[in-house]
Amino acid sequence: MATGADTRQGIFVKRAVAPCHPWQSRGIHSFVRQLPHRPVNIGDVDGDSVSMSDWVSFFDSDHSIYVNARHREVHARITGDGMMAHITRSDRVLDYGCGEAAYAERLVREAETLTLCEAAPNLAEALKRRVAHERYIAVMSPDEVAALPGGSFDVVIMHSVSQYLSPAQLDTLLTLFRRLLQPGGKFVIGDVVQPDTPAWKDALALLQFGWREGFFLAAVAGLFRTALSDYAKLRKDAGLSRYSEDEMRKTLERAGYRAHRHVPNIGHLQTRMTFVAIPR
Numbered sequence: 076m077a078t079g080a081d082t083r084q085g086i087f088v089k090r091a092v093a094p095c096h097p098w099q100s101r102g103i104h105s106f107v108r109q110l111p112h113r114p115v116n117i118g119d120v121d122g123d124s125v126s127m128s129d130w131v132s133f134f135d136s137d138h139s140i141y142v143n144a145r146h147r148e149v150h151a152r153i154t155g156d157g158m159m160a161h162i163t164r165s166d167r168v169l170d171y172g173c174g175e176a177a178y179a180e181r182l183v184r185e186a187e188t189l190t191l192c193e194a195a196p197n198l199a200e201a202l203k204r205r206v207a208h209e210r211y212i213a214v215m216s217p218d219e220v221a222a223l224p225g226g227s228f229d230v231v232i233m234h235s236v237s238q239y240l241s242p243a244q245l246d247t248l249l250t251l252f253r254r255l256l257q258p259g260g261k262f263v264i265g266d267v268v269q270p271d272t273p274a275w276k277d278a279l280a281l282l283q284f285g286w287r288e289g290f291f292l293a294a295v296a297g298l299f300r301t302a303l304s305d306y307a308k309l310r311k312d313a314g315l316s317r318y319s320e321d322e323m324r325k326t327l328e329r330a331g332y333r334a335h336r337h338v339p340n341i342g343h344l345q346t347r348m349t350f351v352a353i354p355r
Contacts, residue, residue, distance in 0.1 A: 142281075142297030145290040150343070151177035157341030158232055159185050161263045161351070166229040169220065169255065171248070172236035176202060183212050190228070192220045226257045234341050235266035238315040242326070245316070249330035253354045262332065265341035265349040270317045272346045284343045320348060327352045 141147040155178025162168055166186050170176060173191040175198060183189040190213045191206070193199040203214045231252045237245055252262050278298050285294030318326065320336055327334035332352035340349045 140301075142285070142300075143290055143293040145288065146285070146293065146297070147177065149284075149288045149290075154178055154234065154342050155181050157265065157339070157349075158182055158234070158263075161232065161261070161337075162186050162230050167227065167257075169228045169231045169252075171217075171220065171231060171233045171252075173202075174198065174235075179206055179212055180209060183209060187211070187229075188213070190215055190220070192217060220255070221251060223255060225254045226260075227255050229257050229260045230263065231256060231260070232263045232265070234264075237264055237323075238266070238268045238317070240316055242316065245326065246330060249327065249332070253331050256354055258354075260354065262327075262352040262354070263337075263341075263349065264323075264327075264352065265347075266344060267323050267348040267350065268315055268317045269346065269348065270319055272317070276346055277344065280344050280346065318348075323348065323350055331355050 141150065158170070158178065159182060162182075162185055164185060164187065167188045167190075168182070168186045169190045169192060170179070170182070171192045173179070173193050176182075176191050176193075179189060179191060179202075188211045191202060192215050193202060194217050196216075199214060199216060206212045206214065233248070233252075240248070249262075256262065281294050281298065282291065285291040324334050324336070327350060332354055334350050334352040337349045337351045339345060340347050
């Protein structure tokens, strides 16, 4: 393994830089496909079931979650700011279920290395092209992350993903993250949806967000588009997993973590929750 140098802010920092990732050649099945596709149906899951594969397909499509470029830009800034509150310059960070990770170039400046994990293949390929020039960012699929050795990361972040997982799928990932974390590392789970947050509360939060950040009219138009889009149908049919503060804390504790709720939540939706969990 070669060494590299960074001179951020005039400070010389030696790093371990792998010219290639040997685990990327391992022929194992996609980690997402290994997760149970028949979820545990409990009271805090919307709809008949939660299908991770359906949500992956949606986010891999030309969806309209962002109402315009300004919405996308501000969302990336606020999400990145929230994540940066949980990392230090010496941390090896995993962002699991990162989506387009428009904040990645900023986030890696505040970390040692950044690994972005995305299951949607088209999204992941676009992400690889965008960050190809970034020496300390790696883009991996879930199966590649699952094949990494224990203790590979100091911080694992999973933001706005838990609502698309069944409880059994979340438990599987919590076990994986506990293995991947270095002793003394931490897991940060953000945007956990609470049971008492119907869709209209998210819509109201978007309008308030748009009013503050200068895209209110686009937010109004975007809500109408979303109501007629595949997202609305998928949210109704596939549902979202929801957890109270106590339920999520107990879920993390059963998986072998010491956990507490962190305020504020990462992102603009303060009706949702962020938790910080330390492996025991």
